[in-house]
Amino acid sequence: MNRHLIRWAMRLYPSAWRDRYGEEFKATLDDMPAISAATVWDIFKEALLMRTPRAATMKLILIFGLAGLLIAFGVSSRIADQYLSESLLQASSLDRPTLDQSIGQILGRQNLVNLIEKHGLFAPERCCLPLEDLVEMTKKNVRVTLKDSNIAVGFKSTDPLIAQRVTSDLATMLTAAQTPGQITILDNASAPMAFYPNRLNLSLTGLLAGMLIGGAWALVKARKTKLAG
DSSP: OHHHHHHHHHTTSOHHHHHHHHHHHHHHHHHOSOOOHHHHHHHHHHHHHHHSOHHHHHHHHHHHHHHHHHHHHHHHHTSOOEEEEEEEEEEOSOOHHHHHHHHHHHTSHHHHHHHHHHHTTTGGGTTTSOHHHHHHHHHHTEEEEEETTEEEEEEEESSHHHHHHHHHHHHHHHHHTSSTTSEEEEEOSOOOEEEEOOHHHHHHHHHHHHHHHHHHHHHHHHHHHHHHO
16 A cells, blocks of 8 residues: 555656656655555655745645644544453463354343443433444453463443443343353453543544645645746
């Protein structure tokens, strides 16, 4: 993907530069085992600087970058935090098909309905969504990870206490689905941790997007000035 972006960015360089250095530059890129996003940005930036006055270009890039950063941060601040709690379990003397069957059992419709009613899940949506939709939403918020004989069962929620309580119930249901002792709880319902949204990553993405838009805008302005002249 990065190589395609670089080939596109090369078209922004002045034709005189491409005629003199283009082939050599392509050969250098072909010899590179990997191309980072930072390299793509450097090539794009240099193309802009060759076509536009440096000060005006950097000013636009900084203005648009700051605007993108502020917008992304503002949007991310309005997104409710999602919390995840997990229980770690260990399965002994169970083959994978039997374990998968047990997991499917705890994710059955009636079990999920019981969780919805017990913990009041999705209270705002219950007035206008059918029960089947609430069951699907609950199922999507359950996370099950299998690794060797260990099972991680978790639940995601905007309420950290609900995330922990539902996780504890899921772990208990899974142990009850088998003969006692076949599945044991090693760590029950860990302290909920916020995992979404990653506001730092979103803000940096907004910054980069704004800088790219600013650079493109500087290029458009330079072309208009050249044509007008």
